[in-house]
Amino acid sequence: MDKHLNVPVGKEEIKALRAGDMVFLTGTIYTARDAAHKRMDEALLRAGQTDPNASGEGAAVNSTGVLPLELEGNIIYYMGPSPAREGRPIGSAGPTTASRMDKYAPKLLDLGLLGMIGKGKRSREVIDAIVRNGAVYFAAIGGAGALLSKAITASEVIAYDDLGTEAIRKLTVKDFPAIVVIDSEGNNLYESAVQQYSL
Amino acid sequence: MRSIDVNKITEAVKNLCIDANHRLAPDMERALLDAEDKEESTLGRQILGQLKENLDIAGRDMIPICQDTGMAVFFVKVGQEVHFEGGSLTDAINEGVRRGYTEGYLRKSVVSDPLIRKNTGDNTPAIIHYDIVSGDKVEITIAPKGFGSENMSRVFMLKPADGEEGVKNAILQAVKDAGPNACPPMVVGVGIGGTFEKCAEMAKEALTREVGTHSDIEYVAAMEEELLEKINRTGIGPAGLGGRITALAVNINTYATHIAGLPVAVNICCHVNRHARAVL
Ligand code: SF4
Numbered sequence: 001m002d003k004h005l006n007v008p009v010g011k012e013e014i015k016a017l018r019a020g021d022m023v024f025l026t027g028t029i030y031t032a033r034d035a036a037h038k039r040m041d042e043a044l045l046r047a048g049q050t051d052p053n054a055s056g057e058g059a060a061v062n063s064t065g066v067l068p069l070e071l072e073g074n075i076i077y078y079m080g081p082s083p084a085r086e087g088r089p090i091g092s093a094g095p096t097t098a099s100r101m102d103k104y105a106p107k108l109l110d111l112g113l114l115g116m117i118g119k120g121k122r123s124r125e126v127i128d129a130i131v132r133n134g135a136v137y138f139a140a141i142g143g144a145g146a147l148l149s150k151a152i153t154a155s156e157v158i159a160y161d162d163l164g165t166e167a168i169r170k171l172t173v174k175d176f177p178a179i180v181v182i183d184s185e186g187n188n189l190y191e192s193a194v195q196q197y198s199l
Numbered sequence: 200m201r202s203i204d205v206n207k208i209t210e211a212v213k214n215l216c217i218d219a220n221h222r223l224a225p226d227m228e229r230a231l232l233d234a235e236d237k238e239e240s241t242l243g244r245q246i247l248g249q250l251k252e253n254l255d256i257a258g259r260d261m262i263p264i265c266q267d268t269g270m271a272v273f274f275v276k277v278g279q280e281v282h283f284e285g286g287s288l289t290d291a292i293n294e295g296v297r298r299g300y301t302e303g304y305l306r307k308s309v310v311s312d313p314l315i316r317k318n319t320g321d322n323t324p325a326i327i328h329y330d331i332v333s334g335d336k337v338e339i340t341i342a343p344k345g346f347g348s349e350n351m352s353r354v355f356m357l358k359p360a361d362g363e364e365g366v367k368n369a370i371l372q373a374v375k376d377a378g379p380n381a382c383p384p385m386v387v388g389v390g391i392g393g394t395f396e397k398c399a400e401m402a403k404e405a406l407t408r409e410v411g412t413h414s415d416i417e418y419v420a421a422m423e424e425e426l427l428e429k430i431n432r433t434g435i436g437p438a439g440l441g442g443r444i445t446a447l448a449v450n451i452n453t454y455a456t457h458i459a460g461l462p463v464a465v466n467i468c469c470h471v472n473r474h475a476r477a478v479l
Pocket of ligand 1: 094095096142143144265266267268344345346347348349380381382469470471
């Protein structure tokens with residue numbers, strides 16, 4: 001089903017998404033990939049964030065002021081763009097492989113992150129954290145960076161500028177196409193759709 | 200002896216970097232178009248349609264086909280009657296990469312050390328495979344390689360007793376494990392035989408062979424066709440979201456090997472299987 005979502009987004013709207021939905025995102029999303037995740041993780045550790053799997057009092061600190069972006073209700077796009085030509089907001093801008101962020105994602109989800117956009121499989125730990133927090137994992141079409149760049153109307157580096165393409169960017173998107181792969185109930189399109197066509 | 204000024208090499212390499220990252224070779228473009236007709240899944244057809252639109256935008260607006268403009272891999276065949284003037288050939292190729300990736304607005308994706316991980320800022324150094332051949336020409340093939348698919352590549356040191364079945368199973372396993380991570384529809388480059396490093400290099404070079412052509416060794420060509428069919432029965436489909444078109448081609452290169460071994464390398468490439476060639 002085709003759906004339109006304004007981002008940042010509320011929990012109820014994310015919970016209503018189902019694996020297989022085609023979603024067009026409009027609003028603000030943030031980019032982060034390997035190096036930015038590593039830095040955010042280090043910042044959380046320094047701020048006293050302990051075991052991400054620990055629950056109860058003191059397990060999760062508020063990430064506000066510790067991380068360069070507000071996690072609550074937000075979506076992180078695993079993407080490192082190619083440089084923008086003059087007059088364009090961004091260069092080629094397709095998703096990178098999400099599994100490399102699996103080590104960091106559960107902690108961010110526990111701190112309020114509601115969605116991730118990437119490509120490829122996720123670990124059991126990430127899927128559990130998605131379900132636990134009522135979040136979602138979207139796939140954008142890998143290798144369609146020129147097309148996807150057309151749905152990005154503005155881009156601004158907000159942190160870790162020295163990381164170049166891996167810096168954290170705030171993107172303004174208009175009808176950015178993403179497909180729900182893992183929904184808040186843990187349904188996984190990578191498994192169900194492949195089974196359907198396997199001979 | 201024929202003299203070639205290395206500045207000409209730099210210029211050619213710069214243009215190859217820019218060209219390969221904005222336009223697919225005609226064989227790859229055709230294969231993607233044909234795939235759309237053959238795909239049974241509605242979502243799969245939609246995705247293939249978007250990939251075509253992506254190619255159109257890339258060529259028209261000069262936006263790289265994929266943001267991962269890769270590590271610059273070269274196969275360079277140097278005629279033994281060529282003499283280079285004006286500096287080192289390797290430096291000239293790296294200078295071409297530097298200029299191509301900077302002037303062409305391509306992403307710099309190379310870190311100088313695998314563990315310290317500081318970006319070199321200009322996508323150098325390149326990976327260059329040299330081959331000395333007869334004649335007085337230089338043939339340069341670039342194959343910029345993204346790492347989404349590179350990370351899913353494998354080397355298997357099989358036993359001779361594993362035979363053809365063992366080889367086919369290894370290739371199928373690598374493709375299934377790659378799944379959505381390698382941005383299917385994929386092109387599968389395979390090297391069978393040689394040594395540990397030789398089979399990996401053959402697998403990489405196999406990716407530069409025109410999609411739709413087959414090995415001239417009869418049994419190898421048959422294996423290519425059989426494996427393509429088997430891969431397209433896995434159901435992985437475009438973007439790994441289910442469908443018939445999981446791979447566009449399986450290209451296999453073979454070489455002599457040791458009595459005790461059967462090395463097999465599988466170099467997986469995504470649908471952005473870039474290759475461009477220049478002869479000087
Ligand atoms: S695997 Fe290929 S298409 Fe996918 S992101 Fe990497 S270079 Fe691009």
